[in-house]
Amino acid sequence: MIVTLGLLGALQTVLIGGFAGYYLSESLYDEIGQRAMKVAQTVAATPAVINGVRNRDIPALNRLAGRLAETNDALFIVIGDHQAIRLAHPDPARIGFSMGDDDGDYGRKALVEGNAYVARAEGSLGESMRGKAPIVVPGTGEIIGIVSVGYSLEQVEATIRRYNFVLYGVVGLMLLVSVIAAIVIAGRFKRAIFGLEPEEIARLFQERDATLQSVREGIIAVNRDGVITTVNRAAYETLDLPSDQPVTGRPISEILPENGLISALTSGEPDFDQEIWLRGRQMIVNRLPVRRGDTIIGVVASFRLRDELDQVSRQLTRIQQYADTLRSQTHEYSNKLHTIAGLIQIGANQEALALIGSEVSDHQTLLHLLLEAVPDPVIAGCLLGKYNRAREMGLSLEIDPDSQMRDLPEMLPREQLVGVVGNLIDNALEATRLHTGAGGRVQLSMTDLGEELIFEVQDQGPGIPEKERQRIFKKGVSTKEGEARGYGLHLVRQFLRHWGGSVTVENVPEGGSRFTLYLPKAPKKGGQL
Template sequence: MILSLGFVSALQTTLIGVFAGYYLSGSLFDEIGQRALMVAKTVAAAPSVIEGIRQRDIEALNLLASRLAHTNEALFIVIGDHQAVRLAHPSAERIGHSMADDDGDDGRRALIDGESYVARAEGSLGDSMRGKAPVIEPDSGEIIGIVSVGYGVDQVNATIERYSIVLYSVVGLALLISILIAIVIAGRFKRAIFGLEPEEIARLFQERDATLQSVREGIIAINRDGIITTVNRTALETLGLDPHTPLAGRPILEILPESDLLSVLESGTPDFDREVWLRNRQMIVNRLPVRQGVDIIGVVASFRLRDEVDQVSRQLTRIQQYADTLRSQTHEYSNKLHTIAGLIQIEAYEDALNLIGSEVSDHQALIHLLLDAVPDPVIAGCLLGKYNRAREMGLHLHIDPESRMTDIPADMPRDQLVSVLGNLIDNALEATRQQVGEGGRIQLSMTDLGHELIFEVEDQGPGIPENARQKIFEKGVSTKKGDTHGYGLHLVSQFLNRWGGSVTVDDLPGKGCRFTLYLPKTSKGRDNH
């Protein structure tokens, strides 16, 4: 860059210098020529010159010419008659000879045409710029002679040389300043690009592009004006956009009106692991402001579908649920088997048979209820697991036999519905166990009549103060002690917001509270919410 800028500056200043020198030289020659012409006209109009030519007073004319040449700093002043024969000349031996002997110009333009003009010629006194003017008789208007005034080219060249020194000094200084400016610009530019050379920048750009395309998360970057600058292929796929859609250079709100990137751009606060909805898809998003010094120049967001994150989580959750169910059933049936074995040992056969029959009838009744009222296997499996979990905790989960949940919308995500319902039941179990202990009762009723799915979960816990009923749905807020609580009801709130549902919290007579969940079946019902 230094060489390029220096070369351009040198070329420009050289061209300017050559042009200025050429223009200066031409201007000075023109100026000297005009000066010679003006002096020649002045001398030709002098009465003493006219009278000297008329009288052919050679001595007087030479004295006059010599004095005028000295006064006007001219190289020479030559005076001739109407035939261009010299009457006055710095060299006495040339007097009486034709003026054409010096420069080949016989003065015809002045003597015949009456024209005053400038000419450059090499004469006996050297190379000079000459101004020639006719001498005209004032009374008759007759041309009676000619005056030639010359200024030596050496004089002009000396003046040009003097001005050229100044000119080329300025040009050299301008060139030096240009080179220094080029060095400063190149230095600042290099610092701005972290000291990298163009080839390194190109390589890093290719590496960055390959890295972006290889990342399994979608990545979008915007500048300080909210314009998309970077987007990778995964982002297009994750957002369900055409892979050939050009996004760079378009406003982020035009592509993702629900995006919060501009708020991060204004606040400068990073945002990690935020659950959002983009283009009707649930995402896990990380947003990070890009800074240059203290200025925020953009934001980079990485995101991926919540389903991908949940897939692993669901697998782990299912394994945990299976383990919990098996553990609770193993513990429960181990106790029942020990009891039955004891009854048989004391020969209380009838009591043993009644206990076996009661156990079988309870499970059979629950299974028949779930098969009839909740044909969806995911929800039925969740309720069966929670029933066994309650029994392990010494509690009883009672499902209203009048419950019915058969008209669940096909587009409602079953895993999220199970998560919401399971969180409400788990909270009810925990609250009841802490308040009542063993023997506590949790009531669940469900109905799909009308335009909504309604779930009611009642517990025998301590209840929830009225001033805390809105805050318990905020992330990290819980009535329980510990840092691991405060997320279940937040997930419930998020699902309801996305699905257009609602939840109410009411106190029960005595103690305990009731959570009632409303979920619209149709999109129209969701819009009304």
């Protein structure tokens, strides 16, 4: 870059300097020629010169020509008659001879055409710029002679050399400034690109693009004006953006009005693992401002579907619960099988049959209720799992036999609904176990009558103080001790805000608390707590 900018500056400087020098030289030559012609015209119009030529008063003409040449700083003033025979000349030996002997120009334009003109010629007094004018008798217009005024080109060239010295000095200074500017610009440019060479920048760009496209999380970057500068393939897929319509160069507000990147530009604070809704999907979003010094020049956001994390989490939780359930049921049924075997051995067959019937009866009742009231397999499976979970904890989950949940809207995401209801039941089971121990119960009732879906979960816990009823829905806030707490009710609030539902919390007189969840069958914006 230094070499390129230096050569470019040198080329421009040399071209400009050469043109300026040439133009200056031609201008001086033209100016001297015009001056010589004007002096020649003035001398030719002088009455003393006209009378001297008519009378061929050679001494008077020579005195007059010498005085005028000295006055006008001319090299010479030569006066000739109508045949270009010298009547006045600085060298007396050339008087009486033809002016053509000097420069081969007899002054035909002046003597024949009557025009003044400029000529450059090598004469007896050296190379000069000459102006020639005809001597015309006033009134008659008769051409009776010619005046030639010359200025030495040595004087002109001396003047040009003086001007060129200054000009070339300026050109040299400009060339030096160009080189220094090239070094400064190249240095600042290299610092701006962290000392990398163009080939390294190209390779890093290719690596960055390959990295962005290989990341499974969606990534979008915007500049300080909120215009999208980078977007990877995963972002197109996650946000269901049309792949044939590029979004780079467009404002982020047109693509994702609810993105929150503009607020990150303003605040300059990073956000990590924020749960927001983008294009109708719940996302886990990270936002990180990009800074240059103390100035924010953009924001990079990465996001992924919350369902993916939930799916992994649910799978791990289900595996753990499944293992724990199998372990407890194995232990429980092992004891019951031993009891049944003992009853048969002692001949108490009726008691053995009664024990078997009671064991099967509870499950049959629950299965019959779920098949009739909750035809959706996802919700029914969740409730059956929570029933088994309650038995494992030594508790009972009682589902109101008058419950029904048949009119579920198609657009309602079942996985999220199961997550919300499951969180409320889990919290109720945990609160009941900690407060009453084994033998406690949790009650659940459901109805889809009217324009809302209503789920009511009641526990036998210690209750929730009124001042805590809003706070428990904040992320990380929990009434239970231990890490990784305070997320279940927060997820409930996030879902309600998106779907336009609401939840109420109240303590019941017999002890415990009741959570009532209201979900509109048609989604609304802005749920309430």
